[in-house]
Amino acid sequence: MILATLVPLQATALAVVALGAPAVVLSRDPLRMIVVNGLYGLALVLLFVVYGAPDVALSMLVVSTVAYPLVVLIAVTRVRGGKR
């Protein structure tokens, strides 16, 4: 019963991750890449949750949606000379 709902969920999560990774690599604009990478991180979070790894999912969630985008965003701003 649980397996019947879990397998499609896992397949969906895997598909989203498989589509998300090239999307990150193919984004050329750094700002867009930060957003796409955050969404890709959320897809990974979903993947970890449906595979039963909530602790890893939490670590991924806090790192991929807050810590990493913030540091990259400010670094990009700095490199562009403080222009918004």
Next chain:
Amino acid sequence: MSRRTRTAIFLPALAGFAALLLWAYVGLPDFGHYKGPYGFVLDRVATPERHTTNVVNATTYDYRGFDTLGEEFILFGAVTGVVLLLRAGGGGREEDVDDTAGSDLVRVFGVLGVSAVVLVGLWLVAFGFVTPGGGFQGGVALASGVVLLYLASSYRAWFGVGNQTVLDPVEGFGAGAYVVVGLAALVAGMPFLKNLLGPGIPGTLWSGGSAPFVNWAAGLEVAAANLILYSEFLQEYVVPLARRQA
């Protein structure tokens, strides 16, 4: 190098890499068929022995707490490096910069969000050994709550928490407290970081022995380290803004 030469080098390398990757993946054990004794041993032993219901947290902060101590100091060292490179010598007046969020809606929901995120962070640190979570996740969540404060209100509001007078002692305390928990076991005549407190009642905050203390130490260290990192980077952004406004 011409585009053609580059492609000529790239394509065989890509094929080789893909073949190696495929080979490695095919050799992986099937999902759920973990090979190795430690996972099974810990899975069976952790809850009866330490009364922690989250075996992952018991592994990272108790059985392999020494590894986590090393990781904590990697973060500590990395943040110290960033501070050495970026921290400005003279005290600027960047806290006077006026960048209050314009929209009332952003401010109201932002402040609600800050309390929610900080609460989740505290819960993750406090209950890490009972339910999924732990010092690291909770620490980063706490730091993101403070970042949300900057986004929803202003740099001045952020500066109340995000300044070195507040953060440096908290980071040092967190890193030090972890070592102190380890040394306490040495003083009691046991190996470093051995869990020396009683196991308590499973499924409650009153369990895990030393685990809550280690989680809180790591949580404070990680939260402060992240905030120091953000504040150094944010200064890089805000100082020119302040200069333009002046």
